[in-house]
Amino acid sequence: MIMRLFGLYAIYQDQEFELVEHSESRWKIPGDTEYWLLTDNPGAAALGFGEVRPGRYKKRVPPEELSFAFRKDTHATYKGLEFKADPMKDGQVELFVPNTPEMWELFRGREIENYDRSLNIVKIPLAEIEAFTQVWKPLKSWMDYISSKKKLGAAKGRPLHSKGVFMRPWFTTEQLAPDTWVISEYRHWEETHCYLLTGKTRSLLIDTGLGICNILDTVTALTDKHVTAVATHVHWDHIGGHRHFPEFYAHRAELPWLQGSFSRTPEQVREMVLRNCDLPPDFHVENYRVFQGAPARLLEDGDIIDLGGRQVEVFHTPGHSPGHMCFFERARGYLFTGDLIYQGTLFSSYPSTDPAAYLASVERVAALPVNRVFPGHHSLDIQSEILVRIRDAFRSLAARGLLHHGGGQFDYGDFDIWI
Ligand SMILES: [Zn+2]
Numbered sequence: 366m367i368m369r370l371f372g373l374y375a376i377y378q379d380q381e382f383e384l385v386e387h388s389e390s391r392w393k394i395p396g397d398t399e400y401w402l403l404t405d406n407p408g409a410a411a412l413g414f415g416e417v418r419p420g421r422y423k424k425r426v427p428p429e430e431l432s433f434a435f436r437k438d439t440h441a442t443y444k445g446l447e448f449k450a451d452p453m454k455d456g457q458v459e460l461f462v463p464n465t466p467e468m469w470e471l472f473r474g475r476e477i478e479n480y481d482r483s484l485n486i487v488k489i490p491l492a493e494i495e496a497f498t499q500v501w502k503p504l505k506s507w508m509d510y511i512s513s514k515k516k517l518g519a520a521k522g523r524p525l526h527s528k529g530v531f532m533r534p535w536f537t538t539e540q541l542a543p544d545t546w547v548i549s550e551y552r553h554w555e556e557t558h559c560y561l562l563t564g565k566t567r568s569l570l571i572d573t574g575l576g577i578c579n580i581l582d583t584v585t586a587l588t589d590k591h592v593t594a595v596a597t598h599v600h601w602d603h604i605g606g607h608r609h610f611p612e613f614y615a616h617r618a619e620l621p622w623l624q625g626s627f628s629r630t631p632e633q634v635r636e637m638v639l640r641n642c643d644l645p646p647d648f649h650v651e652n653y654r655v656f657q658g659a660p661a662r663l664l665e666d667g668d669i670i671d672l673g674g675r676q677v678e679v680f681h682t683p684g685h686s687p688g689h690m691c692f693f694e695r696a697r698g699y700l701f702t703g704d705l706i707y708q709g710t711l712f713s714s715y716p717s718t719d720p721a722a723y724l725a726s727v728e729r730v731a732a733l734p735v736n737r738v739f740p741g742h743h744s745l746d747i748q749s750e751i752l753v754r755i756r757d758a759f760r761s762l763a764a765r766g767l768l769h770h771g772g773g774q775f776d777y778g779d780f781d782i783w784i
Contacts, residue, residue, distance in 0.1 A: 563588045594607055693733060701739045738751060
């Protein structure tokens with residue numbers, strides 16, 4: 366399944382790689398060998414944010430040699446060379462660097478903010494690029510390479526849609542059961558999933574997405590029942606569509622965020638909204654607001670949301686955020702896990718996270734009789750056994766005394782834990 370979208374670009378042994386399939390994070394040398402970038406976060410990797418790490422390729426590639434990629438969709442010029450530059454900050458180049466202590470030492474202070482650092486991005490003014498080539502050999506190789514090519518703009522990483530790959534609609538809807546749907550936003554690197562559950566009397570929308578397009582239109586096409594919204598947690602990427610649902614529920618611990626005390630500035634959120642996203646043409650980021658409002662009901666651990674012949678249990682699962690909740694439909698063994706459980710990087714590293722609480726939460730959900738896990742992001746091809754693996758990973762980190770902020774970043778194959 367070809368999903369789209371940006372032409373992306375990397376250099377390995379003087380050869381140009383091109384992203385060929387967003388959904389699979391597949392890279393290849395044009396016309397030749399394919400490399401699979403096996404990363405925790407296919408969407409992010411495809412957009413150049415993924416770590417390039419040893420052992421994650423079908424063919425092993427030394428990470429220091431294939432270590433960054435540039436977006437191809439904007440241009441800048443420096444000393445006659447054409448660069449790809451960040452569209453948000455003119456004159457700065459985004460580098461996607463290996464996530465190693467040495468790199469962060471080298472680029473200290475160049476990360477825009479913690480969020481971007483977590484995605485391995487640094488930004489460097491064009492005027493300073495040359496200085497960095499002295500100390501980071503791959504950058505020098507790359508500079509030499511593009512110098513020899515003279516012009517990067519002619520490189521092969523054209524946006525895929527220019528090759529006739531059709532754009533998908535903003536929301537992708539898949540039916541999971543006769544009365545259950547997942548509504549996904551694959552055109553944004555977050556790859557957020559929202560779940561619509563319909564009972565005999567009403568419907569429940571678990572998470573409302575990024576708020577870039579109107580999810581209400583999609584929801585009303587699937588149900589004519591009254592819809593209550595509930596977020597697994599009130600990070601911006603899960604409450605974007607809340608404004609369309611006057612009746613929404615939330616956990617008490619996240620009320621302050623709903624009242625405007627979320628730690629990110631509107632500018633920071635807008636940058637995350639825009640970042641490497643295939644935006645619809647009629648979207649205007651200057652109008653984007655992080656949702657604020659008063660919930661119709663405060664949920665507690667153990668509460669039941671009754672949809673009429675269909676009951677959803679509330680599990681307060683703090684860790685990723687103070688009021689994070691998982692929703693469990695016991696009759697079917699469906700567990701909606703938000704950002705507590707998914708394939709990708711699990712974050713318990715922000716100040717508002719709590720690694721010890723995260724462990725306690727995964728202990729709880731791993732003990733449930735779960736048939737299917739429905740995550741908040743990324744791959745839907747996820748089995749319930751991941752609950753036990755994530756629990757065991759957290760247990761072992763606790764046993765090693767690492768379960769505290771700054772404990773490190775730990776790779777378990779299809780998921781990572783950053784604490
Ligand atoms: Zn999220």
